[in-house]
Amino acid sequence: MTFQHTILGAGLAGLSAGLNLARGGRSVSLLEKEPYVGGLAASFGKDGFTFDLGPHRFHTRNQKVQAQVEELLGANLHWRRRLSRIFMLGKRFNYPLSATNVVRSLPPHLLARAFFDYFAIRLRNRIHPIPDDCFQNWVLKRFGRTLYRLFFGTYTEKAWGIPCTQISADWASQRITLLNLMDAVKKTLFRPKHAPRTLVSRFLYPARGGIGALAESYASGILASGGNRILTGAAVRRIRWRGERVLAVDFAHQGTEQSEAIESLISTIPLTTAIDLLDPAPPEEVLHSRRSLRYKAIVFVMLALEREKVTDDHWIYLPEQHLRVHRVSEFKNFSEHSCPPGKTMLAAEITCNFGDSIWNMEQDELVALAVADLEKVGLIEPAQVRGAHIHRERYSYPLYDLTYREHVQRCLGWLKGLKNLHSTGRQGLFQYGNMDHSIAMGMVLAERLLRGAGADHSALLAEEEHVDG
Numbered sequence: 162m163t164f165q166h167t168i169l170g171a172g173l174a175g176l177s178a179g180l181n182l183a184r185g186g187r188s189v190s191l192l193e194k195e196p197y198v199g200g201l202a203a204s205f206g207k208d209g210f211t212f213d214l215g216p217h218r219f220h221t222r223n224q225k226v227q228a229q230v231e232e233l234l235g236a237n238l239h240w241r242r243r244l245s246r247i248f249m250l251g252k253r254f255n256y257p258l259s260a261t262n263v264v265r266s267l268p269p270h271l272l273a274r275a276f277f278d279y280f281a282i283r284l285r286n287r288i289h290p291i292p293d294d295c296f297q298n299w300v301l302k303r304f305g306r307t308l309y310r311l312f313f314g315t316y317t318e319k320a321w322g323i324p325c326t327q328i329s330a331d332w333a334s335q336r337i338t339l340l341n342l343m344d345a346v347k348k349t350l351f352r353p354k355h356a357p358r359t360l361v362s363r364f365l366y367p368a369r370g371g372i373g374a375l376a377e378s379y380a381s382g383i384l385a386s387g388g389n390r391i392l393t394g395a396a397v398r399r400i401r402w403r404g405e406r407v408l409a410v411d412f413a414h415q416g417t418e419q420s421e422a423i424e425s426l427i428s429t430i431p432l433t434t435a436i437d438l439l440d441p442a443p444p445e446e447v448l449h450s451r452r453s454l455r456y457k458a459i460v461f462v463m464l465a466l467e468r469e470k471v472t473d474d475h476w477i478y479l480p481e482q483h484l485r486v487h488r489v490s491e492f493k494n495f496s497e498h499s500c501p502p503g504k505t506m507l508a509a510e511i512t513c514n515f516g517d518s519i520w521n522m523e524q525d526e527l528v529a530l531a532v533a534d535l536e537k538v539g540l541i542e543p544a545q546v547r548g549a550h551i552h553r554e555r556y557s558y559p560l561y562d563l564t565y566r567e568h569v570q571r572c573l574g575w576l577k578g579l580k581n582l583h584s585t586g587r588q589g590l591f592q593y594g595n596m597d598h599s600i601a602m603g604m605v606l607a608e609r610l611l612r613g614a615g616a617d618h619s620a621l622l623a624e625e626e627h628v629d630g
C-alpha cells in the first residue's frame with residue numbers, strides 16, 4: 162500500500178503534520194522508532210505515577226494551534242498557574258527574574274556590586290561597543306558581570322558543558338526577553354498591560370495522562386480518519402534517493418526489514434540522523450556540516466517519594482556548580498492525578514553528552530547522585546525515596562555553538578534539492594523550540610502541501626520571543 166505522505170517521527174511535529182494532512186483528505190503513514198508516540202513530549206506510567214521528560218507546560222500565542230489543542234484535549238484540558246524558581250545562595254529566586262525579588266533576596270554587597278557592574282558595563286559599551294557575538298557578551302552587555310555570573314552564566318555553562326563564549330547569542334535572545342537590568346526594574350514597578358511571554362503565568366496541562374495525552378489525542382485523530390497508520394517501534398534505517406527525489410525508506414519493525422515507497426516524505430527526526438540515513442550519501446561538504454552539529458543529551462532521574470509533596474514549584478533551576486542536577490520538577494504540581502495518594506514524584510535532570518560518563522552511569526549511581534544533590538539543597542531526605550526510573554534522551558537540545566547556523570543552513574540547503582522531502586520540527590530544523598512551535602511547523606507544512614506549495618518555516622520561531630526547556 163502506498164501512502165500519499167510518509168512521516169518520519171511521531172513527536173508533536175510529525176503528529177501535527179499527520180493530523181492536518183489527514184483532515185485535508187490525504188493518507189498518511191507515520192514511522193516512529195520508539196514504542197510510544199510523543200517524542201520529547203511523551204508521558205510514561207509506572208506504579209501509579211504518570212511522568213513526563215522533565216517539566217512540560219503548554220502555552221502559545223498561535224490561535225490556530227491553541228484552538229486545535231483545545232479541541233483535541235476537550236474535557237481533559239486544564240489551566241495551571243505557573244511557579245518556577247532558581248535556587249541559589251540558599252534562597253529561591255523567582256523565575257523569570259523579578260527585580261523586587263532580586264533586590265529583596267540578594268545580599269546587600271552583591272546587590273551593590275550588581276548595580277555598579279551594570280552601570281560600568283553600560284559606560285564601557287558606549288566607548289567600546291560590545292558585539293553580540295556570543296552568549297556571554299549578549300548577557301554581559303545587558304546585565305553586567307555580577308548578574309551574568311549569578312543567574313545566567315553559571316547555569317548555562319553547567320547545562321551546556323561548554324564555555325559561554327562558545328555558545329551562540331541566539332540562545333540568549335530566544336530565552337531572555339528582558340532587555341536589561343533597568344528593563345527588569347521598570348517591568349516590576351510598572352506592570353505592563355500585556356505581559357510578555359516569559360511572564361505568562363498560566364499554562365495548559367492535561368488533567369490526566371501527563372503531557373503525553375496531547376500526543377495521544379493527535380494520534381487518535383489521525384487514526385480516526387481511516388486509511389492512515391502509525392507504526393511505533395519502526396526505526397528508519399535508510400532513505401533511498403535518486404536525482405531530485407526520495408524513492409523509498411527502509412525500516413525495521415518487529416524484527417523484520419521493511420520498505421515503504423515514497424510519494425512525499427516529511428522528516429521530523431534529527432537533521433543529523435536524516436543526513437546519516439541518506440543512500441547514497443550526500444557530498445562531503447554536507448557530511449562535514451552534519452559532523453559539526455551536536456545535540457545535548459539529558460539523563461532524567463525520576464524519584465518516587467513517600468511524601469505528600471516537596472514544593473509548590475513546577476520546577477526549580479539549580480545553577481550552582483557543585484550540584485550535577487541542573488533542574489528539578491514535581492509532577493504533582495502539574496496534575497494532582499499524576500501520583501498515588503500520599504506520594505509524589507520528582508524529575509531530576511542531568512545534562513550530558515551521548516556516550517560520556519554520566520550517559521553510561523549505572524542506574525544506582527545516577528539515583529545516588531540525584532538524591533545526594535536534592536538532599537544538599539534541602540528538598541528531600543534519602544529515606545523518603547521508594548523507587549526510581551531512569552530515562553536517557555540523546556537528542557534533548559540542539560547545541561547552539563558559534564557555527565551551528567552555517568552548518569544547519571548547508572544541510573537544509575542540500576536537502577531542499579530533494580523535492581519531495583521536507584525536514585521540519587525541533588529536530589528536523591535543528592531549532593530550539595517549544596511544543597507549540599513543533600505543532601505549528603507541522604500545521605504550516607501540512608497547509609502548504611495541501612495547497613501544493615513547498616515548505617518554508619524559517620520565520621516561525623523568529624516571530625516568537627521566548628522558548629522553554
Ligand SMILES: Cc1cc2nc3c(=O)[nH]c(=O)nc-3n(C[C@H](O)[C@H](O)[C@H](O)COP(=O)(O)OP(=O)(O)OC[C@H]3O[C@@H](n4cnc5c(N)ncnc54)[C@H](O)[C@@H]3O)c2cc1C
Nearest residue numbers: 170172173174194200201215217218397586587595596630
Ligand atoms: C527537558 C525538556 C523540557 C521541555 N519543556 C517544554 C515546555 O515546558 N514547554 C514546551 O512547549 N516545550 C518544552 N520542551 C520542548 C518540546 O518537548 C519539544 O519542542 C517538542 O516536543 C518537539 O517535538 P518534535 O516532534 O519536533 O520532536 P521530537 O519530539 O524529538 O520528535 C522526533 C521523533 O522522531 C523519532 N525518531 C528519531 N529517529 C528516528 C528514526 N530513525 N526512525 C523513526 N523515528 C525516529 C523520535 O523517537 C521522536 O519521537 C521541552 C523539551 C525538553 C527536552
